[in-house]
Amino acid sequence: MKKILLLTIIISGLLFQAGICGSIEVTNAVVLDTPPKAKNGGAFMEIKNLSDKEMVLVGAENNASRVTELHTHIEENGMKKMVQIKEIRIAPKSTAVLKRGGDHIMLIDLKKPLKVGDTVNIKLIFANKETVNVDNIKVVKP
Ligand SMILES: [Cu+2]
Known part of the structure; x- marks a missing residue:
């Protein structure tokens, strides 16, 4: 019994490291780098x-901007807009x-421009109150 419990703890520890949470x-x-x-x-x-x-997914938070929104692109009169x-x-x-060009997480009102080498932490918030932290996301060239 003790062994099984220990194994469970080890497995959940491993899953956690792999970014699998619940x-x-x-x-x-x-995250894309941004102009100055x-x-x-x-x-x-x-x-x-x-x-x-x-x-x-009903919302998100991040440490690089003051507001976080869920966005998508729609086409209106032949123009794509967010x-x-x-x-x-x-x-x-x-x-x-x-x-x-599709669904994305929008970081609005950046505290500073994002450049390659920076990292961003994003917390995903789900309707069932589950949250998932996605930490150290690399900023890359578009
Ligand atoms: Cu957007």
Whole structure:
């Protein structure tokens, strides 16, 4: 019995290190570097729902800007534009791909411009109150 408990602790420790926390696994997270006077930046990642329930991303926080919003792109009169969205739904056992031209996390009112070599921490907030910290996300060239 004791052995099983210990093994469980070790396994959960390993999972935690791999960035798997509860129902969600985040991979390929990047933040784009911004021009010197930019006020806003974008973050992209793949958010995998490991659980058998729908997970709904309802918000995020970050340490590089004062406001964090969920955004997507829509096409209006042949023009692509960004709009804020309330949530990003992730079906059981599937992955939401946040990418350029699609859904993304918007870092609004940057404390300073982001450049390659910087890192950003983002906390994802889900409707079921679960949160996932995605730390040390690298800032990369667009
Ligand atoms: Cu945006």
